[in-house]
Amino acid sequence: MGKERKSFSKEFKLEAVRLVIEGGDSIAQASRDLGIRPALLGRWKQEYEQEQGNAFPGQGSLKPEDELRQLRKENARLRMERDILKKAAVIFSKGSQ
Numbered sequence: 691m692g693k694e695r696k697s698f699s700k701e702f703k704l705e706a707v708r709l710v711i712e713g714g715d716s717i718a719q720a721s722r723d724l725g726i727r728p729a730l731l732g733r734w735k736q737e738y739e740q741e742q743g744n745a746f747p748g749q750g751s752l753k754p755e756d757e758l759r760q761l762r763k764e765n766a767r768l769r770m771e772r773d774i775l776k777k778a779a780v781i782f783s784k785g786s787q
Contacts (some may be wrong), residue, residue: 698726700746706731707745731778 698706708732709720717735723729738745 703734703746704738707735710735711738
């Protein structure tokens with residue numbers, strides 16, 4: 691199986707680029723702080739400098755129904771994780787008695 695590709699919002703990309711441009715951080719430092727690859731941040735910076743206000747066009751906000759679908763999916767996943775952790779806590783508490 692391949693890795694799932696991460697996607698970043700337009701706002702995240704703009705803030706990351708601003709850290710480098712306005713904040714004075716190096717690309718390497720900012721990418722370490724944000725947990726992304728330096729090459730990716732460098733590409734975002736280059737796109738921002740070339741396009742200015744029109745940088746990162748395809749990353750607008752989601753349609754309300756898409757956002758709702760995404761939130762419901764995440765909610766279901768989080769409930770499942772919570773239930774697993776509850777069961778694990780019960781098992782470990784029985785084992786320590």
